[in-house]
Amino acid sequence: MTTEGFRVLEEKSLIEYIKATPSLASKLGNDLENLKVKEVGDGNLNFVYIVISPSASIVIKQAVPYVRLIGESWPMTKERSYFEATALKRQYDLSPKHVPQLYHFDRSMSLIGMRYLEPPHIIVRKGLVAGVKYPLLAQHMSDFMANTLFYTSLLYLTTTQHKAAVADFCANVEICRLTEQVVFSDPYKISEHNRWTSPYLDADAEAIRNDKVLKLEVGQLKSKFCEQTQALIHGDLHTSSVMVTQDSTQVIDPEFAFYGPMGFDIGAFVGNLFLAYFAQDGYADDRKTYKEWIKCTIGDTWNLFHQKFTSLWDMHKDGPGEAYLHEIYQDTELWELVKQKYMIGLLHDSLGFAAAKMIRRIVGVAHVEDFESIGDPVKRADCERSALDFAKMLMKKRRNFNTITDVLSAV
């Protein structure tokens, strides 16, 4: 948790830093005389710069010791940068087509240098607001999730490897506490950070604070988040942590990574697609077919994930993973039963976490552009209420759904 040698960079000092850092300078073709720097951080936590030389571009990300969205009044260890770099590298190794390459990490500066995702890459959420279809999104995201989650779980790792990795990421605790607070706690109580489309949703926000069954469920999900070291999860896999073009999908910003429940990643992505779905009715143009595309993408994401994840499991069934030893589970019928039980459990977790992520984006501290871009507050509140009602149902009834098709029919 060094603070020695740390200083917040701005344009000029950043250029000096790059000039003094061969691993970054070389990525810019050592063409350092006319560097341009653009600050593009639109996230809640960090400063992000695109650095452009005449021959190439890179991204520099620096963590500061507070939550950028809130300001210095909400301190947040900049050590998160170490976990982001570690997770980014691990995820790149496991899913190189869908994760940008790490070029450089400076722990004392909390500074990451990484691949610049060139235009037309944009944040998926912006594409969803604009009504753009990404035919490969489900394919690619299911690929990323299947690979990163399977290979970091006990289905593939030995207990020895698993516990060592768990111990490492336990130190990313401040960022886990942030999630615990803003996802699992604040929306269910009075909090100065909460906001919603007022006064239209005042009664809805209050209803959430008074919903006993919902609070019971979210408490169990919170415990699972805190206690279940199932796999190395991204930890913040919403639609602003993914950049896309028509044929590329890149997952960024894994600073929330730790060993947690797989369903938290799947749920984050799927839950944010549901938010996009419910926001569509608030936009001026006709989004009927686009809404259908979002539903299909949700269905495909889960179904393809299911297929890829279980294929990896089959492929490595007599591999190093110690959870289900081949010698014990080799009977064909039993093997199918094991996978079926595991995947149903994972679906239920994913739906619960999806619901929690939806609710917190409507009545918690951090909102999403999907709804924020609806100018008319009455219209916005209507869309948000539909999303809230669906999320509440999903969290309470998640164990009744056996397939994603059943879920989509309930929308």
Added chain:
Amino acid sequence: MTTEGFRVLEEKSLIEYIKATPSLASKLGNDLENLKVKEVGDGNLNFVYIVISPSASIVIKQAVPYVRLIGESWPMTKERSYFEATALKRQYDLSPKHVPQLYHFDRSMSLIGMRYLEPPHIIVRKGLVAGVKYPLLAQHMSDFMANTLFYTSLLYLTTTQHKAAVADFCANVEICRLTEQVVFSDPYKISEHNRWTSPYLDADAEAIRNDKVLKLEVGQLKSKFCEQTQALIHGDLHTSSVMVTQDSTQVIDPEFAFYGPMGFDIGAFVGNLFLAYFAQDGYADDRKTYKEWIKCTIGDTWNLFHQKFTSLWDMHKDGPGEAYLHEIYQDTELWELVKQKYMIGLLHDSLGFAAAKMIRRIVGVAHVEDFESIGDPVKRADCERSALDFAKMLMKKRRNFNTITDVLSAV
């Protein structure tokens, strides 16, 4: 994982060691001229000595780098001794009436010096074989479990404290792997280490290896054991890890300690009481009323645990614990609902782990004196079969039981 400075002690070198170690010498009243040493280790792993001076006695425990029961062919890190000392100290702090005091720990020697539990303290299992009632056993064990489990869980700890402790104990991985193998894997497959009362239980052992539903359940329990960091558990809380008199109960040997599911401790103790229960029919004298006493003790253990654990939770409901924040759960009805759900989940876990612990003691590597002391193999096999059948039912149907009374009625 130092090996530097390690040497296995025997009587003479042990006495030299004590003379050179003030914290041990002082506990013997510095009366070191006529020390007597008795090796009393009857466990599966370590060497244990009672050291007696004319004025006092102490216990010395040394871990060797292999499984004592098996021999040097099964290596096992002697670093377990560090975790034993750490857990012993923590448990003593949390439940001082039921844990012997740690006097000395030497990490490089893997050597613990601790309180000698004077006669008539005996291992509970031996008392159960002899048919001796311990009227305070349930009271004391529920006390130990409620205190050690509650105060190391997120019901009392902050996430920061919890994750730091989890990380620490992740390094006790070799001993966790031993449990995974001998409890959750070996009994369900062919293994050179397995044994059972042959030929009488040959078909029963085979039936376990072919029982798909059972293997599905034990797989889920294994995952929970590996992944759920619910509390600092003793990790080996069977009836040979407890010493008793009519008014004292002392829990020893926490070298298997790590952050795992609470139900594994509760289940270990309860499961071993069930083993004792089923063994009674194999003894020469009439054990009818004694069997009733064991059943009562099982019922009391759970019910008192339930009562004490929830009382601690009530007492600290607005304490530091971050799992269920008072602000969110203060509604009386909701608060009761939260506790009810939590405790039912814990009961189901406990029953599942109890069953796993029973099965492994009948068809796995390490057997128990309860059955081993039945000389007639036909009689022994009958008792073991009853226990096995009950354990199989318990593991499969555990979620159908809402109270321990229901469980006891099913015996």
